[in-house]
Amino acid sequence: MLFLQLLLQGIQTGALYALTAAGFALIFGATRIFHFAHGTSFTLAGYAFLFCWNGGLPGWIGTLAGIAVAMLFGLAMERLVYRPIQRHEGSFFTVFVAAFGVAVVVQNLVGMVAGRGFASVDTRLSLATEVLPDVFLAPIFWIAIAVAVVLFAALSAFLTRTHAGVALRALAQNPDLLRAYGLSSNRLSMLAFAVGSAMAAPAAILTAMTTGLNEAIGHHVMLISMAATIVGGVGSLRGAALAGLMLGVAESVALQFVDTQWAEAVSFLVLFAFIIFRPSGFFGVAQTR
């Protein structure tokens, strides 16, 4: 039953990856900014929740705080870092380095303030019970799945039903069109950062409840989001989400064959293979510039 256990665990991890990756993909799709500090939104949201929890505040306040911090961070990046850079030359690499710098700064600040190493929230939700012979599941598994499903449903409703959501999708395909219709791409870009960054918060909070956080987790999250976005096909939210889920499952199931150290390498092997053999990803059109 090890396989089933690993598969279920993989689905749980994958659901969280999918949420974070979809946020990254949303931002990249709408703004063409490769938001390398996306993992930092995740870290900040997780630690915000952790602080509230340790301060004795109820979970829902921590959750709101996490979402707010992630959103604010995303917006601050858009306003203070990406926008000024794009005003001058704004090559992709300039953006990458600037975002990376921020990620390094935040990682170390978090380490100094919150202490280094793993920190987690203990709740009864993460206590596993035996649901099948030798298969253990915690309530958090169902919560992770439910949160992912609900959020994806909400996101797709937002993107297809609301005016702003439709505009956001259009921005990915044809920025000129928007200008012709008198929509502000500036404001849409901020919207993309707000929504995309907020998507990282639930995953961060659930991670705090399960495997725990450390100050460097942002790197891992960013890399997974990036891998999922590319494997899924840039511009496709569904692709990013599916790829995120798939990477989570692959990492977990791989444990049946290899040691834990290799789990992460599996994701990058997949990424590397995709870039070499199918750079357009599952659902994307070729984006090799």
Place this chain on the structure above:
Amino acid sequence: MIAYAANLATIVAIFGILAATLNFVVGFAGIFSVAHAVFFGLGAYAGAQVALHIVPDALLACVVAAVVAGGLSLCLALPALRVRGEYFVAASLGLQMMATTLFSEAKAFTGGIGGLVAIPRPTLFGMEVSVLPLALVALALILFATALLQRGAFGRTLQALRDAESAAEALGKNVAAAKTLAMLFACAGAGIAGALFALHLSFVNVESFTMDQSVLVMAMVIIGGTGTLWGPVIGAIILLSLPAGLAFVPFIPATEVGAVQQIIYGLAMTLLMIFRPAGLVGDLSKGRATA
């Protein structure tokens, strides 16, 4: 104190080689590799193995390291021929992450997490030598070669394919060959730096070859200035003097020096990109790569 200065100078020379060779592909070919530490590591392990099991001859160690790292540069040339920009960065990050795992697991070659220890002192033509003069000579040679290549036709070819790949091809330039060669040169250089590093410390383990190290070297190039000859070396000097400088600042607790250092260079990277993207040495009018 002299030992301390000699040690710092050796490390600066070694990282100067790393930064200069990385700059060659970043600043000229527009290939943004975040996996330079992988080739540094390959060179270090290869050089250490030569010293441990064959002879501790510095020259041989460097040559073997250059061949191993240069040969495996194909791992990175392959994606560089397929994709550009964000995609290539993603591929190089992927390679870096896989290599880190590989380095900790391939115990026969790398000694695993514990690393390779008791690497004998290097010799040159049978005489024991310190690494500092070797590293300085290697740095000088590599800077010289880099300057020649950058200012000559090859540098122009790389810049041409960086600015307009299809136009370069239309003028008869074999873009794949040029990119592969550029990667080969840069990675072989990183390999030499690795061998010197292993001989200098007489101990290497995977911690020196992680993504953090790649980012540090990248920061040296960026802060110094991409596409310049001396920028990366100056970047290396600045970033490596930082911990020494911080040690003298009284109100920073010793345990936080590493973090403060990282915060400083992270901040420097971000601020430079916003206000002075050509780096400290870079001349803004020369322009930068636009991937």
Place this chain on the structure above:
Amino acid sequence: MTDEVLRTENLARAFGGLQAVAGVSLSLYAGKVTALVGPNGAGKTTTFNLITGNLRADSGAAQIRGKPIMGLKPWQVARLGVARSFQDLRLFTHMTVRENVLAATETASWFWQPGGGAARRAREDRAARALEATGLAALAHARAVDLAYAERKFLSMARILAAEADIWLLDEPASGLDLASRLRFGELLRGATARGVAICLIEHNLDVVTELSDRIAFLDQGKVLAEGDPQTILRDPALAAIYFGDRPQEAA
């Protein structure tokens, strides 16, 4: 006619359902300017891309002096003596004008160019002559990105001159040029044809076409509808109707 240097036979290429080039047979002759004329979307640039190997043809063949070139990579085609310009120029933006032109003279992808110092001086001479001929000598040390529009167009021509190719494929090289620049451009072409260069020119301005070309190939919907001397083609009312879009089912 005189010596045929490049010839395509029934080149065809479709993108999805759209047949961009549907069997183009075309010949270029040494010392002659052939204009490719036709409405937007007729397949002119695609034809260039098929010849230069930037696109793979679905069917058909092409040869340079009898040597088949299908399946060759762009740089291999270039080394057979084909130089091309792009509609969007694709200059080496962050290099100087002189570096742009020098780069066109250096085709070896090895760490250094063959031939040593003598060959290097010869290349530098070539570059200097190309700059002189295009009137860019005074701007040799300006960055390409800082040039004015007409200067950029001439830089693109200078690269081609310096490449010393004997087949030129020019994609709208004269569009947007003022009269004086156009005259100088005409001189460049005449100088080249006098040396025996075969030129193929995509051009929308029919005045320029009449002024510069020896032959016209009229393309529409991926096919060569007519080929001949400029007077005959341009006076054909049926072709004019297509060209000026009087046709009811005009495709984009």
